Amino acid sequence: MHELSICASIVDSVLEELKNKKIAPNKLRKCGIVAGALRQIVPEFLKDAYKMTTNGTGLEDSEIVIEIAALTADCPDCGWSGELKELNYLCPACDSVLKLNNGTELYLSDLEYIT
Amino acid sequence: MSVEKVKVYKDLMGENEKWAAETRKLLSGKNVRMINVIGSPGSGKTSLLERMVRDLGDKCAFAVLEGDVETTADADRIAALNITASQLLTGGACHLEAKLVYYALRDLPLDDLDMVVVENVGNLVCPAEFDIGEHAKIAVLSVTEGEDKPSKYPLLFHESSAVVLTKTDLLPYLDFDKAECLRHIEKVNPNIPVFEISSKTGDGVENWIEWVMSERHAGLVRNPN
Numbered sequence: 001m002h003e004l005s006i007c008a009s010i011v012d013s014v015l016e017e018l019k020n021k022k023i024a025p026n027k028l029r030k031c032g033i034v035a036g037a038l039r040q041i042v043p044e045f046l047k048d049a050y051k052m053t054t055n056g057t058g059l060e061d062s063e064i065v066i067e068i069a070a071l072t073a074d075c076p077d078c079g080w081s082g083e084l085k086e087l088n089y090l091c092p093a094c095d096s097v098l099k100l101n102n103g104t105e106l107y108l109s110d111l112e113y114i115t
Numbered sequence: 116m117s118v119e120k121v122k123v124y125k126d127l128m129g130e131n132e133k134w135a136a137e138t139r140k141l142l143s144g145k146n147v148r149m150i151n152v153i154g155s156p157g158s159g160k161t162s163l164l165e166r167m168v169r170d171l172g173d174k175c176a177f178a179v180l181e182g183d184v185e186t187t188a189d190a191d192r193i194a195a196l197n198i199t200a201s202q203l204l205t206g207g208a209c210h211l212e213a214k215l216v217y218y219a220l221r222d223l224p225l226d227d228l229d230m231v232v233v234e235n236v237g238n239l240v241c242p243a244e245f246d247i248g249e250h251a252k253i254a255v256l257s258v259t260e261g262e263d264k265p266s267k268y269p270l271l272f273h274e275s276s277a278v279v280l281t282k283t284d285l286l287p288y289l290d291f292d293k294a295e296c297l298r299h300i301e302k303v304n305p306n307i308p309v310f311e312i313s314s315k316t317g318d319g320v321e322n323w324i325e326w327v328m329s330e331r332h333a334g335l336v337r338n339p340n
């Protein structure tokens with residue numbers, strides 16, 4: 001369900017960026033967002049929410065492209081470094097507490113438009 | 116006609132973060148702490164608050180903000196104990212956002228308060244996503260929900276400053292494996308304190324209250340950004 005509120009924030013941000021860049025909303029074809037794996041965003045839900053929110057507005061010809069950023073971590077003790085399939089702070093090599101690099105980011109990354 | 120692409124880097128939580136920052140400023144100006152209590156529907160959040168009201172007595176002046184989708188039932192339960200309780204109706208949304216909380220706080224007598232306790236909407240996913248300007252998030256998990264919830268809903272347990280494991284009076288009737296549950300919690304948040312309590316019998320409530328009070332005095336800020 002949080003896809004709907006996040007979508008409202010995406011649409012606001014997209015419109016603001018388009019305005020800053022002097023691009024008419026109906027020229028937009030794609031907006032790209034990056035969501036960290038821990039955000040638990042379901043891309044299909046977010047796509048549907050985007051379609052619903054933009055239907056009948058200047059953005060209705062655009063689609064949203066969602067990239068899920070993997071959760072990665074480093075081990076300060078043994079130097080292990082890699083991607084985590086699920087959140088687990090305990091190092092797969094030595095059981096020490098890992099240092100997480102990302103996984104909670106959520107940002108608008110790019111806009112694709114016609115001229 | 117050609118297709119062009121521009122890179123932008125715009126934080127999508129920016130608007131919410133702005134209000135959360137306003138809230139922190141408001142609270143620190145009044146020297147009031149705020150905790151954000153999050154858990155599944157029926158996990159025992161309101162019962163925990165009722166216990167706190169009773170056991171804290173006049174050791175701490177607090178007010179309660181009740182996040183609810185539709186009804187005022189929980190706020191009425193708290194108000195019945197002579198504690199200021201405001202209802203925050205989200206109008207269908209499954210979580211509280213910072214702006215709504217900010218305006219509700221402005222209507223509270225902050226000068227007379229030590230602490231504000233927010234009961235978020237019953238949900239393990241969405242409330243964890245939205246910073247409301249709290250000093251600490253508290254994850255409430257009842258023993259009837261199963262051991263693996265921290266792994267299934269990692270963000271909440273990852274972002275929280277403490278876990279309250281509720282309804283421990285029911286343990287004799289369940290196959291709940293506590294050690295396993297603690298392992299799931301450790302995986303997503305290695306050093307988080309876990310308080311095992313029963314709001315029904317009062318078991319363990321004392322330790323929890325001691326932590327809340329020390330957290331208040333320590334000025335421990337977990338989510339400074």
Ligand SMILES: Nc1nc2c(ncn2[C@@H]2O[C@H](COP(=O)(O)OP(=O)(O)OP(=O)(O)O)[C@@H](O)[C@H]2O)c(=O)[nH]1
Pocket residue numbers: 154155156157158159160161162163189236237281282283284285312313314315316
């Ligand atoms: N046995 C037992 N039952 C409890 C305990 N705490 C809460 N309950 C029961 O669990 C049910 C739900 O409790 P609430 O405190 O209303 O739960 P909540 O998390 O506030 O629920 P929502 O606000 O609807 O999400 C009620 O029937 C309570 O009586 C406890 O420590 N032991």
Ligand SMILES: [Mg+2]
Pocket residue numbers: 160161162189234
């Ligand atoms: Mg409740």
Ligand SMILES: [Zn+2]
Pocket residue numbers: 075076077078079080091092093094095096
């Ligand atoms: Zn290691």
